[in-house]
Amino acid sequence: MDLNTITEVIRRPSERPGMDWHEGDAWLAGGTWLYSTEQPDLRRLIDLTALHWEPLVPTGEGLEISATCTIRDLYAFPWPEGWTAGTLFRKSCEAFLSSFKVWNAATVGGNICMSLPAGPMVTLTVALEAQYELWAPDGSVRFVDALDFVTGDHRNVLAPGEILRRITIPEHALRKRTADRRFTLTRLGRSTVFLVGTQRRGASDLLLTLTAGTTRPVRIAFDSLPDARTLRQSIDAIPADVWFADPNGTPDHRRHLTRHFAEEICRELTAGDPS
Structure with missing residues (x-):
């Protein structure tokens, strides 16, 4: 999409690009969202790719x-x-x-x-x-x-x-064992829920991360793999207004999927080799 309010593109920003920030500026990297919709409040783009940060x-x-x-x-x-x-x-x-x-x-x-x-x-x-x-x-x-x-x-x-x-x-964290589950309404669709469980090798702990089904990430820590009742209680304790609603799922649907997939993650980590 053409951004017809842009009057300047900074192609060679300083090494500390924020020092030149003005109202109406936007950082430009990939631009895949920036150019996908109208940006009426923007006047200037600052190209960060020119800084060649090591990926x-x-x-x-x-x-x-x-x-x-x-x-x-x-x-x-x-x-x-x-x-x-x-x-x-x-x-x-x-x-x-x-x-x-x-x-x-x-x-x-x-x-x-x-x-x-x-x-x-x-x-x-x-x-x-x-x-x-x-x-x-x-x-x-x-x-x-x-x-x-x-x-x-x-x-x-x-x-x-x-x-x-x-x-x-x-x-x-990079050395942990992981298990994940994701649900979409279509094969290549947006995530309705995306859960990740991580566990230290040789231990029975669980760090469970919940996203997509909630408006912000939620992380629940257990010293040892919880039983189904404890897991469900921990998920049900998430405030109602944190669950997300959009065409991909209602809060109740997302909560149900989260309970189901969280139990699957626990079973997978229990069955895996903890060495």
Whole structure:
């Protein structure tokens, strides 16, 4: 779509692009959503791809993912041996309601900052206990737990002019066992619910992440795998206004699916090799 209110595109921003932020600006990375709908309040685009941030950087502490890393690059990344949670990255990429052409442009950071209930990069990073690095226009930096970033449907904690710079996933989370379940109304449709369970190797704990069925991510921690009654009670304790409603499912439908798939995840992790 043509954005006919745009008067300037900053092709070579400074290394700290937020310092030049003005009202009416928008960050441009993949642009797959930005160009998909009218943006009457925008006057200027700031192209972040020109900064050439390294997409994926393994470190001694885990994995750093730049906000401008494309879904294609994330999907193709060769996971180090021992990072058993690497399979979840591909599954999350495949959860996009998009073609391979969108994968070539859409970015991890863009999907997170859209903060939609069905955003699969939100699911992935919350499930793997990621931390987001945010840059403010005044030059300050703050770090936010992925779980706390999205506050509702298309809402998050970003202040005006603030930018998501990178996502850091700790190594201990990358070495966890994972089990996931996703439901869609059609084979390639938007997620109605997307659940991920993670567990430390050699342990019986469970970290259960619920997304798509809720307006914001929900994470429930258990010291040991819960029985069906305890699991159901924990899910039923989620406030009613947190469950999401749209054409893909009612809150009651999503709650029912969440209970069912959460039990399946527990059974899968129980049956798996804990070594």
